[in-house]
Amino acid sequence: MPREQQAHEGAAPVRVALLGAGTVGAAVAQRLMDRADLFAQRVGAPLELTGIAVRDLGRPRDLSGILPGLLTDDPESLVDQVDVVVEVMGGIQPARGLIERALRGGADVVTANKQLLAQHGSELEALAAGAGRRVEFEAAVVAAVPVMRTVRDALAGDEIRSISGIINGSTNYILDMVARQGMPFQEAVRQAGDLGYLEADPTEDLEGLDAAAKIVLLARAAWGVDVGLDDVQREGISGLTDADFESARGTGQVIKLIASAWRSGPASGSASDSAAGPVSGPRIEVAVRPTLVAADHPFGQTREGTNMVIIEAESAGSLRLSGAGAGGDETASAVLGDLINVARSRVAARD
Ligand SMILES: NC(=O)c1ccc[n+]([C@@H]2O[C@H](COP(=O)([O-])OP(=O)(O)OC[C@H]3O[C@@H](n4cnc5c(N)ncnc54)[C@H](OP(=O)(O)O)[C@@H]3O)[C@@H](O)[C@H]2O)c1
CATH class of the missing domain: 3.40.50.720 (NAD(P)-binding Rossmann-like Domain)
Structure with a gap:
């Protein structure tokens, strides 16, 4: 035929x-x-x-x-x-x-x-x-995780309140090895380097620069604001010590490198926009910093190189996306x- x-x-x-x-x-x-x-x-x-x-x-x-x-x-x-x-x-x-x-x-x-x-x-x-x-x-x-498309297209009819996430797999691998396997922090950093998980310039990962770039792109897509890398309140993980991990463990928490962006002022078009600082439109804060989270929170449960993003939107409520944040395929x-x-x-x- x-x-x-x-x-x-x-x-x-x-x-x-x-x-x-x-x-x-x-x-x-x-x-x-x-x-x-x-x-x-x-x-x-x-x-x-x-x-x-x-x-x-x-x-x-x-x-x-x-x-x-x-x-x-x-x-x-x-x-x-x-x-x-x-x-x-x-x-x-x-x-x-x-x-x-x-x-x-x-x-x-x-x-x-x-x-x-x-x-x-x-x-x-x-x-x-x-x-x-x-x-x-x-x-x-x-x-591979369609987070840009979710923020820009799928939620175009909604009002996003905040985006937060584990968006750097290498640092999550390090923090997970320390939290779950009790590996000393510096040894975990060395192992991540040996396995090729860190960028050629490891400060990209360890100082939060990679996560900062990604959260800036998400904030621009979510709110149409002109945020830049200089607007990110940024702290990496290189200053953490084994004592920090020990005290987290004692309270049922783990340390994660969390990138977040949130609307802290009135929505776009309101009279007080002019006080919104360096960005036009709604006032947006952007940060990357080591954060204590409960070990049973979805972020606390995010293992090894996995990434997870949680988006809070007015109508859609809370959305969670997770998966591989790196890799050729x-x-x-x-x-x-x-x-x-x-x-x-x-x-x-x-x-
Ligand atoms: N790898 C990941 O998991 C991942 C995840 C998300 C995003 N990305 C992004 O994807 C991009 C590529 O990453 P990658 O890991 O594939 O990098 P990579 O393995 O270092 O590959 C870079 C490629 O670009 C070529 N190249 C570099 N400079 C060039 C130049 N001046 N002229 C012509 N060719 C040039 C290199 O040529 P040679 O082969 O001859 O050196 C190589 O083939 C980066 O922007 C990275 O941030 C990567």
Whole structure:
């Protein structure tokens, strides 16, 4: 029996450039190959990976099934020829310049780069809006867990009161080892480093900078305010001592690195907005700090590298999301979700 023709057959491909083939990029490339038919059905056109930019072409890498000819060390020429740029190289430059170039050239952008977005996200989003393009970044905040989408889209008809969470897996791993296994704090830090759980610069995790970037992105999405990293009341875990853990244990509590953002002043549009401090709209506080929580609270029960976010909203009440906040496949899941959404919109706009 002749098979039914698929809607995407004959459709012009959506051309995709991938910037980075590290932990996340390699997983994205692999899934683009493995799931090509599925993604073509979901998008309504094939996704064509036109190239993968890396820093060092000579580095041995396991990209089975991916044509070596796709690799390039010339990201500029790659972004000039595509519909969507997926940036998973990390760092501020050249990622920022490449994203700007892509947007000006008419491409949409998907990125997982939390530090870039926390520092320059407002300018990039303004540039995208002016160019009629999109910058999507679900993967930048708690990887596979769809927390950005929940805050920005699912709760768009609600009023969010607060967002709090364990949004850095490496520090949670350390704190969990100390609390549950009685491991000395410094030994737990060493073990997290040995297992590759800490960023290349461990202060990103230990001083709360990684969590600060993520909570800033969530606060902007929740309240539309221009909060920045400097607005975060931030304290990391490096100053904790074994005595702190001991006294927590004695009271049935555990120490967790909690990132939170909450509305502390009137909602947007009220007469007292002008007293709202450095941000416009509602007054928003943002903090990252080690916090004592009851051992049987959902945060107290969050083990090892798992992340958990609790959102309190006026109508929806309390929502809890948890899952993997890092990892190649997990982060690729969020990147690919954004890519498919953006590609679908481009295909729909063709008609
Ligand atoms: N890993 C996670 O679990 C995770 C979770 C959430 C978000 N993220 C974010 O995802 C992004 C990527 O993370 P990752 O862990 O995949 O990083 P990674 O393993 O260090 O990979 C970075 C990739 O980018 C390439 N690259 C770096 N600088 C470049 C340059 N100047 N020109 C061309 N290519 C360049 C590297 O090339 P070479 O291979 O030649 O060195 C490498 O392939 C970061 O923004 C990170 O914060 C990661």
